Amino acid sequence: MNVLRLYNTLSGKKEDFKPIDPAHVRVYACGPTVYGRIHVGNARPIVVFDVLVRLLRLRHAKVTYVRNITDVDDKINLRAAERGISINDLCEETIKTFHNDTARLGSFDPDIEPRATHHIDEMQAMITTLIEKGHAYEADGHVLFQVSSMDTYGALSQRSMDDMIAGARVEVAPYKREAADFILWKPSNDDQPGWDSPWGRGRPGWHIECSAMAKAYLGEVFDIHAGGLDLIFPHHENEIAQSCCAHDSKHMAHYWLHNGFVTMNDEKMSKSLGNIISVTDASNKYRGETLRAALLSAHYRAPLDLSHNAMRDARNGLDRLYRAVGEFAAVPDRVDEEFAACLLDDLNTPAALARLHELAGLANKGKAGACEALKSSAAVLGLLQQTANEWARTDETVTKDDIDDTAIDVLIMARKQARANRDFAKADEIRDQLDKADIILEDNVDGTTWRRR
């Protein structure tokens, strides 16, 4: 198998992936802040990096995939207060819907899903180290990271300190020594969640949790750190600053991967713009697998416009692939080489899907092994794991169910009888009746199958 190439934000280039330990690859991805349901934009990194991990598992004996849950954040406090429920209840409820959503998207769970509030000690230890090493200072109940103490600050986002000062749009808090300094720890009042610390009762800043949890589960330096494009600055830049300065290391992770945005009418889908569609809502309207296929239909770094048309195209594509694959069971070691080559080239999922369609064509022509190759290749994308019949009979809108399977079977039997009697008028009447209920009949050599429109 060829080498895996990944676009590394650190270098701005595709690079050969060389793991620190080929027998154990370590990956960290930033997970959700649990104050509300995730939207389809949030679903993109979940699906894309799930594919990355599946691909890595094909090639490496052990992969540890960590995706955190941020359960301490001022947005959580605010939302809990708005809804008049406890912070804990809000977090538990949101985590539940999150897990429901990732399951519908067909994504595997990460190996470890650490929660920020379970790692306050580790964060405090790291902050203490940063103060001792002269990278952080205490001011007015806050602890701040002093950006000027790190020569290479800004390397990931490729911006200089001068650029940042020139572009600064934020008012500088009075306790900061320098405008770009960021918070490691901040004081909490009695209404806010807080933990005792050497700097008084308080709570962590946004970035320190990822540094602390990545270290706890993956070590000081690991292979891949992934997340959305909008996390490059400041979040990932600051994680690097914290981790590298605390550990005296050159790198936090060797490869930094960032996915592009899902757009709505070519504009970024984001909570602050309010143009969001939640995964829960989307998967009531479309099957999770359709959404997953749509999310993989563009290269992960390119923008992806998720219109109704895009969803329809994804569904049509899956229809064709499922028809080709039939009732075949997956064979794990039959991944098509051309297909794999597409994914190895910086996770080129659109090219990989194109190859799946070629395999479907070959399978339809009866080419030996094509079905197995199609099924086991698709598994790397987390697609096509049902049988064709299971897929065909699930309505796109799961809740709609005005005609049940037995009623359909009864009508099909009646039509079969009519056809045997060469009463084609009657047969066509039944076809039309089912068609009106969005049931499409297909007569094959070995009988009649049906699917929902």
Next chain:
RNA sequence: GGCCCGGUGGCAGAGUGGUUAUGCAGCGGUUUGCAAAACCGUGUACAUCGGUUCAAUUCCGGUCCGGGCCUCCA
């Protein structure tokens, strides 16, 4: 204002210094009681203006247009 990334056929979306992406939609055909599916055939797309080159959609530069980050955001 600073920094970054894009503009491919009706739509979506890869890719390439000279040769078919792929899917959907369309058109023609084979097949079918009808239909669907499948198969076969079918489209001189690469924002614009210059430059380099025997040859550029592909490399370089300008222009126009779009998007993103610089503030919570995947």
